[in-house]
Amino acid sequence: MRSIEYGGKLAGIAIALVYLCFFQDQPVFEWVLIGVILITVGIPHGSLDHLLQNPKISNKNLVKFIGKYLTIILVYLAVWLLVPFPALLAFLGMSAYHFGQSHFLRTPIWHLKKTTYLLTGTFYLSIIFWGDFAATTEILSGIFDASPLAGFGWYLIIGSFVSAAVLIVRNLPNKWWPHLAEMILMGYLFYQLPLLLGFILYFGFWHALPSMQVEYSALKQHLGSQQLKAFVGKMIPFTGASILGMAAILFVLYPRSSTEELILLFFVLVSLISAPHIWYMNHFLESREA
């Protein structure tokens, strides 16, 4: 199973190199990849949260689960509408934590665990954002003017790298070097890529696919004889609902919005489904380690 994770990461590196060598400034390459990665691993990895809570969930508990999920979504939507800037900061903070957490799925850590997650995720996200800061600023302009933060990037990148590195070495005295080598090599590569391509490769192959593997390992004994087929089948309903829901909202707003506005709106929608997902996934991963 570990080979799927390594295969995914190798595919991510290969795609990045192919892009840099042959497809620079070809938006079709980027958009097709974004679409494919989102539909095949990005959205599906968050579609089994109800089963991670309880693999044999009853219909009554499923309804309760959906109720709680929707309540978190609605509360967070209200926060976005009332105070967009704090809502964005909360989204970035919880994303950094959640992405950082998936770097330690196979190498559990104990010392300042949550801080280590946060700093590791902050490192990767800041590399991706400041690697193409013009694009980041343009998308965020619907919320605030990020351009004065251009010079702040290297402080954040180096600061988060050094502090995450100290914590990783302390946590994994014999296994720290693959983490740090990956941070340096992938950091270099992600920094070269356009914003959305860097983000989708990181999201797909460094977060969603490894998370999906852990989900599969936890659920497979409940999936009957054709485990993989049943696993994929169980991902379809909520993946389909999320994609259709988001597509419908974007489609309605499409005629009166610019590309940047639609991208921002897309990420706001992603943040709404991510908030409960991050919560449930954290609960699942923490109880797995206990």
Ligand SMILES: CC1=C(/C=C/C(C)=C/C=C/C(C)=C/C=O)C(C)(C)CCC1
């Ligand atoms: C890429 C990108 C952004 C951040 C996206 C994030 C942080 C996504 C997180 C997704 C998660 C946590 C999914 C859950 O599994 C911004 C800054 C909004 C705008 C610029 C482009």
